[in-house]
Amino acid sequence: MEKFPLVNCPTGPGILFGIGCMAAVDEIIFHQLLGWHHFYDLATPTFGLLSDGLLHAVELLALIAGFFIFLEQRRRGAADIIAIWAGFFMGAGGFQLFDGTINHKILKLHQIRYGVNNILPYDFAWNVAAILLLIIGVIFFARYRLMHPK
Numbered sequence: 001m002e003k004f005p006l007v008n009c010p011t012g013p014g015i016l017f018g019i020g021c022m023a024a025v026d027e028i029i030f031h032q033l034l035g036w037h038h039f040y041d042l043a044t045p046t047f048g049l050l051s052d053g054l055l056h057a058v059e060l061l062a063l064i065a066g067f068f069i070f071l072e073q074r075r076r077g078a079a080d081i082i083a084i085w086a087g088f089f090m091g092a093g094g095f096q097l098f099d100g101t102i103n104h105k106i107l108k109l110h111q112i113r114y115g116v117n118n119i120l121p122y123d124f125a126w127n128v129a130a131i132l133l134l135i136i137g138v139i140f141f142a143r144y145r146l147m148h149p150k
Contacts, residue, residue: 007069010080010148011141014087015094016066018137022092023059026099027052030112039103041110082147086140093133100126 005012030036031052038048039055073079100123103109112122 007072008078009087010073010078010083010144011087011090013066013070013073013079014084014089015091016062016069016087017084018088018091018093018133019095020059020062020066020091021088022095022133023055023062026096027055027059031055036113037110039109041114042108080144080148082140082144086137086144089133089137089140091137093130093135093137096130096133097127100130 009015027039031038038045038052040051041048070079070084100112104111104123104126111119112126113119116122
């Protein structure tokens with residue numbers, strides 16, 4: 001496990017927790033409860049559900065990997081809660097910004113919502129929320145750096 005780069009990164013477990021949690025929020029709320037879209041909407045509904053299942057599998061892998069990296073850091077006495085929170089918010093915000101820009105606009109895998117006249121407010125809210133999460137992560141990371149100067 002020592003060769004895995006996130007093991008020695010103080011924010012590593014949090015980054016994976018953040019990615020996994022934000023993917024879960026996206027999938028549960030927007031894919032399942034609201035039914036606004038699937039991970040991949042350019043095919044049949046069955047394929048859309050399959051793509052959601054694959055997203056769910058990756059999100060679970062991120063959560064499990066983050067948990068085991070956290071356990072390894074804790075075993076070595078290297079886990080830092082501030083760094084983990086920094087990673088969590090940066091991972092969540094990074095996932096959401098990637099989804100909102102790359103998946104929605106560049107690859108066009110899906111939109112946030114279909115059947116509305118103006119998608120711009122949805123895109124704006126999605127990406128502003130991502131940036132706010134990233135800013136919170138940077139604030140936590142700055143606090144961590146102040147507590148642990150090199």
